[in-house]
Amino acid sequence: MPELRSLAANSPTRRSHWRALGLSEADMLKPKIAVVNSSSELAVCFAHLDGVAKVVKDAIRAAGGVPFEVRTTAPSDFITGAAKMGSYILAARDVVTHDIEVQVEAAMLDGMVCLTSCDKTPPGHLMAAARLDIPTLLVIGGYQASGMIGDEHVDLEDLWSGSVGERFGKTPKFPIEDMIPQAVRGPGVCAGMATANTMHCVVEALGMCIPGSAPVRANSEKMFDKARAAGARIVEMVHEDLRPRRILTEAAFRNAAAMTLAVSGSINAIKHLQATAVEAGVDVDLFAIWEEMGRKVPVLTAVRPNGPVRIEGFEDAGGAAAMLKRLATVIETDAMTCTGQPLAAVIADTPEGDTAIIRPLDAPISDGPSIVILKGSLAPASAVVKLGIRDPKRPERFEGRARVFDQTAPLLAEIEARTLEKGDVVILRGQGPKGGPAMGGGASLVLFAIDAAGLARDVAFVTDGQLSGLCLKGLTIAEVSPEAVDDGPLGQVRDGDIVLIDVPARRLDVLVDAAEFAARPNEAQPLSAHPTGYLDLYRRGVQPMAKGTALVQEPAHP
The missing domain is CATH 3.40.50.2300 (Response regulator)
Structure with a gap:
């Protein structure tokens, strides 16, 4: 049996503190x-x-x-x-x-x-x-x-998507006030x-x-x-x-x-x-x-x-x-x-369980990966797309004009005003680990708004921000890295640039002459230009996606 770490630190003062908490001398050895x-x-x-x-x-x-x-x-x-x-x-x-x-x-x-x-x-x-x-x-x-309204189940996903959707003209599953007491029980x-x-x-x-x-x-x-x-x-x-x-x-x-x-x-x-x-x-x-x-x-x-x-x-x-x-x-x-x-x-020792709910490998719900990693001229390091259960109506290859936003509010206003057009590639940048900071910025809110406006199949969404685990709507590329404010190429994209998303080829590219694109200045703006307190410490210390956005780059005990 290995020697207990705690015994090495059992000084008289420590034992005195613990005796005052009710520990016995026998407890000191446990x-x-x-x-x-x-x-x-x-x-x-x-x-x-x-x-x-x-x-x-x-x-x-x-x-x-x-x-x-x-x-x-x-x-x-x-x-x-x-x-x-x-x-x-x-x-x-x-x-x-x-x-x-x-x-x-x-x-x-x-x-x-x-x-x-x-x-x-x-x-x-x-x-x-x-x-x-x-x-x-x-x-x-x-x-x-979670609860029921009539004979239908209601949970937090219904409440959240319904409350966002209502703002953008989509009728929720049930009235919002009726769902509030049922969504979380x-x-x-x-x-x-x-x-x-x-x-x-x-x-x-x-x-x-x-x-x-x-x-x-x-x-x-x-x-x-x-x-x-x-x-x-x-x-x-x-x-x-x-x-x-x-x-x-x-x-x-x-x-x-x-x-x-x-x-x-x-x-x-x-x-x-x-x-x-x-x-x-x-x-x-x-x-x-x-x-x-x-x-x-x-x-x-x-x-x-x-x-x-x-x-x-x-x-x-x-x-x-x-x-x-x-x-x-x-x-x-x-x-x-x-x-x-x-x-x-x-x-x-594990029971087989219900094979209708949890399918065998040779009889899946959906072929192909549910989550795919992309790279390309807009994502030299990585980008993530969640496909979930494959839907033949959802495009996995999309080419369209960039509409670039550095803040969530003006993008939501455009969605509400119905000014986005079929074929647009909506880019929300400055939302990454440093730009948010900490990936704040409301990318998930944007995604639900796009869906509520009926645009989920007509536009693509690209962001260096993160998404809620409840988000699975349309063709969405998230966590693009390097992020825009950390010299990522999303910061060089301009309105009207042609962006190509090719999931089968695992590519996210901007179709602009490489020399011209490289010469552009990075215009990305962080969500908060001057965070204070802990968020300021986080922005200055956070590592990129390849390090898991951790605040330490090397292990504490190599």
Whole structure:
């Protein structure tokens, strides 16, 4: 059994502090486990986590460990995205990571269990696990209940798309005021395969949670059972010295990419995984992995917003565990998991599940990759397009005139005034990691507006900003890199330039003489020219998409 880190720091003053908290002398010799909690009364995403923390702490004590609950920031897109056009959302991911470091690492604790919930806490926890490299488990906080109006289901996707659409002349599914009390009926993350549930499935594919954890109904008995199991298992992991960098290998990242492609998950998973790889010191190119795995992995389920299946149906069909079983022949099953066994052993014990909801590889919902990486003269490094379930009515090759915007408001005004024309390529720039900053700027709002105005099949949308995991409308190219304000060529595009999007060829190009284009000045304007406080620090320190927009370029512990 390895020597406990916490024992090396057991000075008399530290023991005195802990005795005052109620610890005994026997407790001083036990594994010290952080229970990382982002509980918050601001948002339902995190409102239930205090109850989960209690279950985990009780299980740790029963297993012979000593739990210490610590708190981090709690970013929720629909609540803490209110200011600065949502710039705090992505930036908060790195606050979570740094917050864990300055509490858990500084105190030299032996392991941690992270209660992971809304979009940015799963990657924040994974990044911290990779950075600290102490035994770590993530507990999936679960998804929120949603309601009914008459005999029809209503959730947050309906409310958001309906409220945006109403402004642009599209009648919502139900009156907005009727949907507000039904869209969210309890704690947890957004229903559907948006970023949170995508990342929960990714955590399972990486091997960083108790098998069978994702997705899960918030506050269900299943969720609490997995929380108890995590509390017991983390003490064993400390004694086994099973640390994240044995689990977060290149094989694990390939498996996570396969999971995201198979569920047609959020494109945000790519940058979160890349940031985690950077923290783990794993030299992988997630964009290259995405292209490689995209040739092997079709869409195997149609969870909203991809299709009609509700997230409850996906969970009941076997969830991420059953999906990994379907993918066994194309993923790396020798990858280590938190169980101390390779993924192959976990898959062997996994039930088959419902093959009508989670299809076999030879009978997919849709052929071809659900997410594609483009490059070209407008995206020398990368750009991402989500195709989801392939639709023959949606073009995958588009050539049209550029309409260039540096701010969201004037673009929304043009959509509202119906001045965009069929064949336009709408470019919204200055929305990237530095330009937003932190990819704030409302690109998702623009996409819903284009759809509401009936233009989703007639125009293409290109941006260096990010998209909500709920977005799957029309031909949209996002996260173009290098971003415009970081000398990216989007800053040199002018109204009227011809832009070619060729998904089958994996190209995003501007059809302008190369010498003429290179001679143009970059005219891109950041969303906020002079951010202050933390957003200023973020802009000055953030790395490009190839580094996952992380605030550190090299791992903390090479």
